[in-house]
Amino acid sequence: MTAPHPRTRPKGWGGVGAMATACVLALVFALVLTCTGSQGRSPAKTTGESVSHAERAQADEECTAPEKQTLAPSAADGPTIAAIKSRRGEKRKLIVGVDQNSYRWGYRDPNSGESGRLEGFDIDLVHRIAEDILGDRDAVQFKAIPTDQRIPAIQAGRVDMVVRTMTINCARIRDVAFSAPYFKTGQQVLAPKSSPVTGYDASLADREICTAAGSTAYSTLEADRKTGRLPESADIGTTVPNQLDCLVRLQLGEVDAVVTDGALAASQAAQDPTVELKGAAFTTEYYGVAMKKDADDLVRRVNRILVDFRGDTAGGWESSYASWLSATLGRDSAASKPPAPQYLRTS
Structure with missing residues (x-):
């Protein structure tokens, strides 16, 4: 039996004051949260309460390469995109669930001097999607969503999609549809x-x-x-x-x-x-854009946009990586690039 380790609690950390200030400023600039996540000793259940554990276990066994279970790219409009485009006036925006506290991914820079501006790698991708679908990169309504509310927000229709460092995995592809991967991590x-x-x-x-x-x-x-x-x-x-x-x-x-x-x-x-x-990363995971299960036209459109985003050497994936992530992940982006996409989902 292993003897318990004594707790080692560093005192007087310099980061506490800075982080407290950042958190206060984040609250000042905060978006209206669509849901409030619970903080406790176990994670909240999100979806699929009616599915038995046996059915889920079987589905997991049959699931392989979830990052490849997406639809082929298409630039065609369909019912989901048509509904987004039919919004009028100030409501003619893409509604996207994001994070506002993940440094360099989706966050509010308290030193930017611009109230309400979200920045980061995920935010760049959102602007790219809005520009393609609505012709205006700023035609976005951002909604800050806790980690455990990403799938419920999509299923309830509170957002059109979630772009929030969301890993594609077998459990999630039962509940939402994903784009092809746009980032590799672990x-x-x-x-x-x-x-x-x-x-x-x-x-x-x-x-x-x-x-x-x-x-x-x-x-x-x-x-x-x-x-x-x-x-x-x-x-x-x-x-x-x-x-x-x-x-x-x-x-x-x-x-x-x-x-x-x-x-x-x-x-x-x-x-x-x-x-x-x-230590090193102990898993391999891929981030994807999450959408409703039946939003096939939107999934295909986002996959088309991702092809362009990855291939755009001037203002696409590589440029966004250099701007936001090279300082923390290194100048060489090779380890973070997802593999060439495969589109194995047919319906």
Whole structure:
């Protein structure tokens, strides 16, 4: 039996004050949230309550390469796009669920001097989609959505799509449709530089780990603890509505480590120099644009836009990466580029 590790809680971290200021400013500029996520000891259930565990287990076994389960690109309009275009006046906008607290992905820069402006890699992609569909890159209504409310917001029709560092996986493609991947990443551990945690390994025994409710990080930890890949004594009960809340808890010494996508973790490490990534990524994941299951024309259109976005060397994927992510992920973008898309879904 492994003896419990003594809690190592760094004191007087310089990042706390800066982050507190950033959070206050974010609240000042905040969008009206479409839903309020719950913060507790277990993640909220999102969808599919009527589906049995056996049916879901069978579906997961049959699911392979979820990032390829999308429709072929098309520039044609259909009923979903027609409905978006039929909106009149100030309502003629693309309604998109985003994050406003993920540094360099979807966030409000408190030093930008422009009230209400969202910035980041995901935001660039949203503007590109709006420009293609509505002819105006600024014809967007942004809605800030907690991690565990992304799928419910799509299913309830509160948003046309979600562009929010959302991993394509087998569980989610049962509930929403995804575009082809637009970014490659993997789960990683974030902890204080002074921490004895070394990565996704035995050093997490008896440690408190924070994840966002409804995230792939939590489901991965839950599965790995059952199989023994993660020490059974690791405490994964701390979940929060938004990933940034995990960083704050880490800064306050309330948890020992955070597990999230490496692309997000790198941005959080850039926000606070007292924390760092520990060990290599231990999964491979892909971000996609999520939409309603029956919005076939919109899925095809977004896939067409992504082809152009990836191929545009002047103002597309590469330019956006250089602007927002090169400082945290490195100048060489090769590791973050998704593979050539495959469109295996036929209906």
